Amino acid sequence: MAKGERKAGATRPAAPASGGAGDQHPADAPAGGFVQLLTPDGEHLGSVTTADGTTYAVDFTVDEYKGLYRDLVTVRRLDAEATALQRQGELGLWASLLGQEAAQVGSGRALRKQDMAFPTYREHGVLYCRGIDPIMPFGLFRGVDQGGWDANEHKFNSYTIVIGSQTLHATGYAMGVTMDGKTGTPDGEAVIAYFGDGATSQGEVNESFVWAGVFNAPMVFFCQNNQYAISEPLERQTRIPLYKRAGGYGFPGIRIDGNDVLASYAVTRAALDNARNGQGPTLIEAYTYRMGAHTSSDDPTRYRIASEVESWRAKDPIARVKAFLAKQQMGDADFFEEVDATAGKLALDLRERVLAMPDPQPVTMFDHVYPNGSPELDEQRTAFSAYHATFEGSGH
Amino acid sequence: MADKITLGKALNHGLRRSLENDPKVVIMGEDVGKLGGVFRITDGLQKDFGEDRVIDTPLAEAGIVGTAVGLAIRGYRPVCEIQFDGFVFPAYNQIVAQVAKMFYRSKGKVRVPMVIRIPYGGGIGAVEHHSESPEAYFSHTPGLKVVSCSNPADAYTMIQQAIASDDPIVFFEPKRRYWEKGDVELDAPLADAYPLHNARVARAGSDATLLAYGPMVRVAMDAAAVAAEDGRQLEVIDLRTLSPVDYPVIFESVRRTGRAVVIHEAPGNLGLGSELAARISEECFYSLEAPVLRVTGYDIPYPAARSEEEYLPDLDRVLDAVDRSFGW
Ligand SMILES: Cc1ncc(C[n+]2csc(CCOP(=O)(O)OP(=O)(O)O)c2C)c(N)n1
Numbered sequence: 013m014a015k016g017e018r019k020a021g022a023t024r025p026a027a028p029a030s031g032g033a034g035d036q037h038p039a040d041a042p043a044g045g046f047v048q049l050l051t052p053d054g055e056h057l058g059s060v061t062t063a064d065g066t067t068y069a070v071d072f073t074v075d076e077y078k079g080l081y082r083d084l085v086t087v088r089r090l091d092a093e094a095t096a097l098q099r100q101g102e103l104g105l106w107a108s109l110l111g112q113e114a115a116q117v118g119s120g121r122a123l124r125k126q127d128m129a130f131p132t133y134r135e136h137g138v139l140y141c142r143g144i145d146p147i148m149p150f151g152l153f154r155g156v157d158q159g160g161w162d163a164n165e166h167k168f169n170s171y172t173i174v175i176g177s178q179t180l181h182a183t184g185y186a187m188g189v190t191m192d193g194k195t196g197t198p199d200g201e202a203v204i205a206y207f208g209d210g211a212t213s214q215g216e217v218n219e220s221f222v223w224a225g226v227f228n229a230p231m232v233f234f235c236q237n238n239q240y241a242i243s244e245p246l247e248r249q250t251r252i253p254l255y256k257r258a259g260g261y262g263f264p265g266i267r268i269d270g271n272d273v274l275a276s277y278a279v280t281r282a283a284l285d286n287a288r289n290g291q292g293p294t295l296i297e298a299y300t301y302r303m304g305a306h307t308s309s310d311d312p313t314r315y316r317i318a319s320e321v322e323s324w325r326a327k328d329p330i331a332r333v334k335a336f337l338a339k340q341q342m343g344d345a346d347f348f349e350e351v352d353a354t355a356g357k358l359a360l361d362l363r364e365r366v367l368a369m370p371d372p373q374p375v376t377m378f379d380h381v382y383p384n385g386s387p388e389l390d391e392q393r394t395a396f397s398a399y400h401a402t403f404e405g406s407g408h
Numbered sequence: 409m410a411d412k413i414t415l416g417k418a419l420n421h422g423l424r425r426s427l428e429n430d431p432k433v434v435i436m437g438e439d440v441g442k443l444g445g446v447f448r449i450t451d452g453l454q455k456d457f458g459e460d461r462v463i464d465t466p467l468a469e470a471g472i473v474g475t476a477v478g479l480a481i482r483g484y485r486p487v488c489e490i491q492f493d494g495f496v497f498p499a500y501n502q503i504v505a506q507v508a509k510m511f512y513r514s515k516g517k518v519r520v521p522m523v524i525r526i527p528y529g530g531g532i533g534a535v536e537h538h539s540e541s542p543e544a545y546f547s548h549t550p551g552l553k554v555v556s557c558s559n560p561a562d563a564y565t566m567i568q569q570a571i572a573s574d575d576p577i578v579f580f581e582p583k584r585r586y587w588e589k590g591d592v593e594l595d596a597p598l599a600d601a602y603p604l605h606n607a608r609v610a611r612a613g614s615d616a617t618l619l620a621y622g623p624m625v626r627v628a629m630d631a632a633a634v635a636a637e638d639g640r641q642l643e644v645i646d647l648r649t650l651s652p653v654d655y656p657v658i659f660e661s662v663r664r665t666g667r668a669v670v671i672h673e674a675p676g677n678l679g680l681g682s683e684l685a686a687r688i689s690e691e692c693f694y695s696l697e698a699p700v701l702r703v704t705g706y707d708i709p710y711p712a713a714r715s716e717e718e719y720l721p722d723l724d725r726v727l728d729a730v731d732r733s734f735g736w
Contacts, residue, residue, distance in 0.1 A: 104533045104713050133535075155713025158536050173537050174495060175467060213466035215498065241467045243443035249466050315442045374718035377711035388677075392706050399728070400718075 022068050022282030036060050038269070040327060044253050046267040046299050049274035052327045054335025056274070062266070068278040074342045080273050081337060082351050083117045084330045087137040089355035090146050093363055094136075094153070098308040102366060104155040107134045111271075111303030114329030115236050117141055118276020119298070122284060123167075123204060128189075130169045130182035130205045134236075138206065142168050146358075150366050157372065176214030179205045179233065183220045186229035186287075195230045200288035203231040204280070210241025212257065213249045221261040221295070230287035232280060233258075233295040236270060238302035243315035258295035270300030271329040301327075374400065410593050416586035418560035419449050421594055422567035423487065427457050430485060433571055436463040436472055437489030437525075446491055447527060447586055469499035473524065477506050480520035487571055492583075493528040494537025500545070507576045508551030521574045523567070527583035528556075529623040529673050530720055533713045540710050541674035543622075546578045547651040547683075554651040555604060556580035558625035560590035562608075562648065565601035573604065580650075582623035607654035609661070613643035616667035616730055619658065619684060621647040624671045624721060631726040642730065650680055658684070659691050666697035667733045671721050676704035698736035701729045 037045040040052060047068055049057050059069030072080075091109050098106040109116060112134070120141025123129060129138055133152075140146050144166050151157040152171060163169040172178035182205035194201045211217050212235060224231055237254055239246050250257075258265025266283075268275040276298060283294035301324040305312050337343035378393040413421070426433045435450055441464035444451030454462035465472050469490060476486035490496045496503075503524065510520045530539030547554045553575045557563040563581070570577040602608060610625060611632050620628040625646045632642040643661050647653060662668045668688055670681035685700035703721040711719050 105535050151712075152535060155533060155535070157712050173535060174497075210467035213468040213471065215468060215470050241438070242446070243439045243441075244464050244467070248464055309446070314444075371714050372712060374715055377708055377715045377719060378706065381708050386707075389707055396706065396718075399725075403724075 022066050022278065022285075036062060041269070042253070042267075042299060044256075044267065046269050047275045047279055048269035048272050049278060050272045050332055050336060052271070052332050054332045054339055056336055056340075064264075066282070068275070068282060070274045070278045077333070077337060077342055078347065080117060080121065080277075081330070081333045081343065082354075083121065083137075083141060084113045084273060084333060085351050086355040086358060087117060087140050088113050088330060089352075089359045090140070090362055091136060093359035094150070095304070095308065097363060097366055098153070103150070103153045103308075105153055105307055105309060107153075107307045108304040109134050109137050111301045111324065111329070112236055112238055112298075113137055114273035115234075115270040115276050115298035115300050118273040119204065119234050119280040119296075122277050122280035124202070124284070124288075126167070126199070126201045127284060127288075128167050128169070128182075128185055128201065128203045130178040130185070130203070131171055132175075132178065132206050132208060132211075133171045133173050134208075135171075135206050139168060142166065144168060146362055147365050150362075151369065154366065154369055156369050176207060176211040176217040176220075179207055179211070179217045179220035180223070181205075182231055183223045183227075183229050186224065186231040186293075187227050189230050190227070195288055196290040198285070198289065200290070201230065202284040202287040203229070204234050204284065205231060206234050206236065208241060209235065209237040209239065209246050209249055209254060210244065211235075212254055221257070224293040225262040228290075228292040230290070231293050232283045232287060233293060234280065234298065235295065236298045236300055238270075238300050240302055240306065240312075240316070242306045242310060243312075245316075253297065255295055255297035263293045263295065265295040265297065267297040267299055270298030271327045271332070273329060273333060300329075409595075410591035412589050413560055413592050414587050414589050415557070415560045415563045415582070416447055416449055418564040418590075418592050419567050419581065420451055420453070421592070422564045423450060423571075424453060424456075426487070426568050426571040427453065427461060430572075432483060433485045433487065434461050434463060434479065435487045435489065436465050436476060438465060438467055438472075438491050440464060440489050445489060447583065449525075449527075449581075449586075450489065469495055469497075470502055473499040473502040473507065476522050476524075477502065477510065477520050480522045481510075481518060485521050485523075485571060487523045487525060490524060490526045492538045493526055493540040493542055496524075496526055496542060499524075503546065503552070503578070504549050508549045510576075512551060519574045520576050523570045523577050523579050525567075525579045525581060527581045527586070529582055529584055530710060530716050531584035531623065533716070535713070536710065539713075539716065541672065541705065543578075543580055543650055544674055544679050547680060551576070552651065553577045553605070553649070554580065555649050556582065556622035557648070558582060558585065558610075558620075558622055558646050560588070560592045562602075562646075564592045564594070565598060566604055566648070568598050569601065569604040572598070580622055584623050585626065588626070605649040605652060605654060607648055607657040608646045609643060609657065610646040611642070611644040613641035613665070615641045615665055616669065616733055617643045617645060617658070617661045617665045618669050618671060618726065618730075619645050619647060619681075620671040621650060621680075624673060627721060627723060627726060628671055631723050631730070634723060634727060635730060640730065640734075653680075653684065653687075655687060655691070658688065662688055662692045663695040666695050667730075668692075668696075668700045669703060669726065669729045669733060670700065671703045671726055673705050673720055675707045676702050677707045679704055698733040701733055703729045
């Protein structure tokens with residue numbers, strides 16, 4: 013799809029938003045409402061105006077809508093391939109994004125080229141939308157390395173497994189953007205930090221809110237509230253809707269239908285643009301659902317009931333886009349088939365390349381401990397190699 | 409009568425008995441309730457003891473340990489679960505600055521009898537932060553006691569003893585041994601159990617002393633079995649208590665054998681082995697036939713899973729060290 017400008021945007025009233033703009037009440041919204049532009053039935057609402065007077069709208073070209081659909085299908089297909097690879101023993105672990113495609117594709121496509129993203133371990137969809145080769149995180153999950161990519165080159169930080177840490181990194185990076193004078197214009201830079209509902213309990217995440225507020229950091233906190241932190245439901249982390257937390261830190265918070273790719277796109281784009289224009293941080297709570305297990309090591313049947321999962325299936329993030337495209341006659345059976353087939357080919361290609369990943373040479377574990385090296389460690393490396401050489405040819 | 413159960417199940421039984429015996433004991437952590445913990449160590453406990461005694465906490469380690477301190481001041485005996493070794497660090501401030509010092513600062517008036525359980529060590533093919541051995545940080549901290557079990561029988565009694573103790577205790581569980589089975593006397597009175605802060609001779613021998621704890625005890629035992637085939641009788645000491653270390657047992661052994669090899673997964677630099685080597689050379693200098701040798705993880709971050717077999721001390725590396733000791 014066309015990767016350039018999309019016609020989406022938000023108009024804000026003159027006064028700054030007060031926070032708590034989640035007051036639109038579609039039928040499937042949680043108490044307090046959320047911003048939705050595409051209903052589960054595939055009805056396009058065009059634009060919505062929240063209580064603080066901000067209007068969110070998307071008006072894409074046919075190709076752009078089809079492009080979003082292709083993104084959604086592709087990231088789900090690649091994710092399914094990863095899940096299969098894990099089951100076949102080819103990955104040590106996989107953290108599936110199933111159910112969260114719209115939140116990730118919408119926000120991922122809302123990023124401009126110059127923007128920087130700080131992911132957790134689940135943002136495969138955002139990674140894909142940044143135009144990054146989807147194989148990039150597979151070294152980590154296969155156990156051949158720990159990621160090993162250049163955050164600055166890809167404008168996409170390392171996956172972060174220790175819950176919440178990356179929100180502070182994102183805030184510091186955003187402070188640097190300000191210090192470099194890269195805000196205040198429409199082509200300024202913005203930063204996005206991804207995290208889950210569970211992460212909102214961490215002290216570090218709350219500290220990042222404080223810092224971002226105090227330093228007016230040009231960033232977006234993008235919380236995918238998928239309702240669970242492993243087995244613990246949202247009620248274990250909060251007594252108020254998460255987006256409302258922002259008010260206490262002095263910046264706006266807004267809840268979106270996390271299964272609506274258009275809402276995710278429009279609201280994230282607006283928040284990023286506010287940030288790059290010097291208007292400071294925004295917290296977006298993407299209200300969604302983790303359809304699969306927490307990771308491949310988890311058994312969700314121990315803590316949630318099947319009917320709950322089923323009720324969310326009716327809000328599937330992809331089905332609604334397909335319904336919309338079909339209703340608007342933007343996409344026909346051939347198109348949908350072609351998208352599936354192309355995604356399937358990508359998945360197959362991914363599989364082959366994952367299987368071809370070489371195991372690391374053991375001695376490489378001594379690499380990259382210090383930029384300036386360490387004579388002590390060099391000795392350990394030498395001793396390690398000498399020791400292993402004694403097994404050569406012994407079938408060890 | 410002894411039951412043959414896994415180390416994980418033994419901990420589960422031990423926790424259950426502690427909950428039964430003392431209404432002040434509470435378990436708190438991430439996913440410890442309905443899920444029973446990611447390793448199922450607390451399986452079924454919330455169902456039987458209720459949500460007030462087995463508490464699914466918000467996802468915040470500083471919060472888990474910090475509120476446990478408050479509960480302890482209030483008279484409770486909290487047992488905190490840290491989900492994995494690599495996730496204890498948000499709680500590090502609370503553990504080192506508060507848990508460790510409360511008794512001292514209050515001139516002995518305030519006790520914080522709490523246990524911080526940490527599944528630790530590698531060998532399970534996990535992603536980063538799930539395979540670390542941070543025991544030295546805590547052993548280095550005055551005011552904390554640190555223990556590690558290596559087998560189901562010890563797991564069962566040691567967890568109960570730790571909970572019953574008024575000392576704050578960091579309890580390291582060898583996660584890759586959770587599934588190993590052994591005989592456990594579930595009905596034996598705790599008062600008769602081997603004392604918590606004593607090391608144990610796991611295998612008697614006369615030619616060299618292997619010192620290990622937690623997950624490495626099995627490796628040491630396997631090495632001793634192989635060495636025996638070659639006619640070398642290795643004594644294996646399971647430290648069990650890492651702070652304080654039970655030195656008399658160690659010194660007695662090394663004075664007899666004249667050789668010592670310390671084994672741990674944690675990096676060698678300033679690891680427990682460093683302190684053991686120093687103390688042994690101070691106390692057993694005239695009995696030593698060779699310097700104390702260490703077989704440890706390398707001084708690198710824990711590597712990716714497909715390299716961990718090369719990182720972790722194994723039978724060959726232990727036997728190699730024993731050879732070097734004899735070749736001195
Ligand atoms: C500091 C820390 N504590 C515990 C964990 C173990 N852990 C991994 S994921 C997870 C739940 C995360 O929930 P949430 O933030 O909602 O994100 P989600 O996985 O649902 O996307 C936990 C407890 C961790 N990775 N880091």
